[in-house]
Amino acid sequence: MSNATVVLDAGDGNITARIHNNHVVFPVLSYTYPLKLLSPRIQQDGVAVVYMMTYGGGLVGGDRISLSINVEQDAQLVLLSQGSTKVFKARSGVRAAARSTARPPDSTTMQRLDVSIAAGGALFLLPDPVTCFRNASYRQAQTFRLAHGASAALLDWYTSGRRARGEEWAFARYYSVNEVFVSSVRSARDVVLLEAMGTESASDVCGEFLPRRTLADRMGPYSCYATLLLYGPLVQGVIRELEDRVQKITVFQVREPLDVLWSLSPVSGQTNGRIVRVAGKETEEVKKWLSDALRGGLVSVIGDEVYSKTFI
Amino acid sequence: MQVDKETYLLLLLSDANLPTGSFVASAGLESTAAHALFHVPATPPGSDTLPFSETHTLPFARDAHRVTTAYASGEMTELDEALQALSRLDALYDASTLNHVARRASCAQGAALLTLYARGFTRPPFLMLKTPTTYLPLLDERENRAGALVAALKLRVRRGDSDAPGHLPICWGVLAGALGLTVDRGAYIHLFLHARGVLSAAIRMNALGPYAAQQLLLHAVKHMVDDALTSSAHVVSGALQDEIDPEHAEDRLPATTWPLGDLLAARHDLLHSRIFNS
Numbered sequence: 126m127s128n129a130t131v132v133l134d135a136g137d138g139n140i141t142a143r144i145h146n147n148h149v150v151f152p153v154l155s156y157t158y159p160l161k162l163l164s165p166r167i168q169q170d171g172v173a174v175v176y177m178m179t180y181g182g183g184l185v186g187g188d189r190i191s192l193s194i195n196v197e198q199d200a201q202l203v204l205l206s207q208g209s210t211k212v213f214k215a216r217s218g219v220r221a222a223a224r225s226t227a228r229p230p231d232s233t234t235m236q237r238l239d240v241s242i243a244a245g246g247a248l249f250l251l252p253d254p255v256t257c258f259r260n261a262s263y264r265q266a267q268t269f270r271l272a273h274g275a276s277a278a279l280l281d282w283y284t285s286g287r288r289a290r291g292e293e294w295a296f297a298r299y300y301s302v303n304e305v306f307v308s309s310v311r312s313a314r315d316v317v318l319l320e321a322m323g324t325e326s327a328s329d330v331c332g333e334f335l336p337r338r339t340l341a342d343r344m345g346p347y348s349c350y351a352t353l354l355l356y357g358p359l360v361q362g363v364i365r366e367l368e369d370r371v372q373k374i375t376v377f378q379v380r381e382p383l384d385v386l387w388s389l390s391p392v393s394g395q396t397n398g399r400i401v402r403v404a405g406k407e408t409e410e411v412k413k414w415l416s417d418a419l420r421g422g423l424v425s426v427i428g429d430e431v432y433s434k435t436f437i
Numbered sequence: 438m439q440v441d442k443e444t445y446l447l448l449l450l451s452d453a454n455l456p457t458g459s460f461v462a463s464a465g466l467e468s469t470a471a472h473a474l475f476h477v478p479a480t481p482p483g484s485d486t487l488p489f490s491e492t493h494t495l496p497f498a499r500d501a502h503r504v505t506t507a508y509a510s511g512e513m514t515e516l517d518e519a520l521q522a523l524s525r526l527d528a529l530y531d532a533s534t535l536n537h538v539a540r541r542a543s544c545a546q547g548a549a550l551l552t553l554y555a556r557g558f559t560r561p562p563f564l565m566l567k568t569p570t571t572y573l574p575l576l577d578e579r580e581n582r583a584g585a586l587v588a589a590l591k592l593r594v595r596r597g598d599s600d601a602p603g604h605l606p607i608c609w610g611v612l613a614g615a616l617g618l619t620v621d622r623g624a625y626i627h628l629f630l631h632a633r634g635v636l637s638a639a640i641r642m643n644a645l646g647p648y649a650a651q652q653l654l655l656h657a658v659k660h661m662v663d664d665a666l667t668s669s670a671h672v673v674s675g676a677l678q679d680e681i682d683p684e685h686a687e688d689r690l691p692a693t694t695w696p697l698g699d700l701l702a703a704r705h706d707l708l709h710s711r712i713f714n715s
Binding site: 226235237264266268300302306310312313314315316317318319320336342347350371374375376377379380381382383386388389390391392393394395399400402403404 | 467471473474493494527531532533535536537538540542555565599602632675682683684686688690691692695696697699700701703704707708709
């Protein structure tokens with residue numbers, strides 16, 4: 126494959142991970158502002174780590190990040206971030222990361238991830254959660270195409286905002302689409318739309334009898350939600366542990382909502398995939414839960430050194 | 438008093454005794470209550486929630502309805518073409534419903550609706566002889582085609598064909614289309630029946646009294662249903678249209694707006710004691 130020069134738009138990134146003599150190398154690892162990619166050297170064979178970062182540690186309305194990842198046969202890639210992705214509300218003026226001025230200014234922050242994973246390959250997407258600040262508008266589209274025999278652990282999570290500033294689900298909009306295709310057949314499509322309620326609606330007319338009007342009412346008392354998709358041979362250990370855990374749960378009528386709630390469901394179809402959902406009153410509790418739940422199954426695949434970099 | 442056929446159908450479809458399989462489904466309400474997250478509206482007016490997030494199923498029901506109408510009227514000529522379109526809708530709904538309890542409940546109720554049409558709404562043989570011969574050709578053709586579609590789908594679902602899970606919104610759309618309802622009317626009744634089913638479950642769980650439930654139905658549910666219909670009018674299933682790029686979907690894709698509900702529903706089987714299947 127030739128190394129043709131590709132013109133990248135602002136916020137674009139490309140990663141190709143390939144196995145070479147039992148090490149993972151990057152024939153392609155490119156990025157443009159405000160996206161930055163960093164790959165630290167690690168001891169473990171067969172696996173590599175890439176940190177996805179944004180300059181300034183945050184994104185503003187109008188920013189667009191688009192990352193394409195190609196994990197080749199038998200390569201294992203761990204994708205992390207350094208701190209929660211912070212999404213600020215729109216500011217006026219033209220941003221350096223904004224797309225061509227031909228398009229009308231947009232107050233939405235957009236992140237796009239397109240991944241393909243070859244047989245024997247694996248992607249462990251374990252970033253920090255997305256935090257949308259007051260009045261922010263955020264949208265993400267993540268598409269994962271797995272070959273038969275590919276593995277993936279895909280974590281996607283978000284929080285209610287800066288609680289220290291009293292932001293409890295105070296953003297304007299959060300829209301997320303996660304799609305997984307296995308052998309070109311759609312296996313899962315998870316679409317979440319969270320919007321601050323508008324001022325005009327039938328609910329206002331009818332007042333008290335109607336469903337809660339604010340996003341905080343519908344999401345509360347939890348302030349962090351996580352979704353984890355699991356596919357392929359290399360995550361079967363994780364799946365087995367989770368299934369053991371869920372067998373031990375019996376829910377008796379409670380008077381107060383539990384601090385952390387989680388569920389495990391098989392993904393329909395022939396893929397033996399699983400989906401884990403977690404909600405917690407505190408982000409730290411969800412983080413701890415995830416870290417504990419995945420440790421056993423993942424350390425045996427990616428090793429201690431790499432796993433210790435996750436869920437910090 | 439003369440009643441048009443559609444109004445008469447509404448009366449039949451809103452019968453609480455109609456065997457739709459929804460009696461054993463609480464739509465996640467039982468789990469919500471067990472986890473101390475169901476807040477009963479106080480009487481007189483006080484607080485909040487009625488878990489109600491059916492809007493993501495409407496685009497599928499509407500599309501299935503349109504396919505059925507097209508086939509029954511002869512506009513779509515081949516049975517296979519109709520079945521394939523329904524299969525695409527079913528598969529997409531399956532992939533979009535990521536909680537196994539909801540999928541299970543959806544398939545059970547979907548199958549019940551197909552059976553309901555086949556055994557409860559088709560014309561019994563002994564009545565056909567008495568039909569005026571001038572009407573016979575027109576009635577028979579549309580009813581025959583609708584009946585054939587339902588029968589073929591029902592067979593696939595019964596056989597456990599992987600491309601015919603028989604989800605509730607698809608089967609509802611087929612039933613409503615086979616009965617000759619308009620797409621809008623079909624969507625409306627679907628939402629109403631869902632709301633009423635949830636309230637009925639609340640009564641049986643002793644979370645709500647029967648009179649309070651009626652008050653909600655009259656004064657609150659109507660607005661909720663109207664709201665849900667208008668807010669989902671622009672949403673398409675994505676199965677019958679060209680593949681929609683998620684980045685540019687402009688929110689036309691069916692979406693979950695209450696992720697907590699999904700989580701709670703998925704935990705239903707973990708409840709120590711339960712009176713519902715889902």
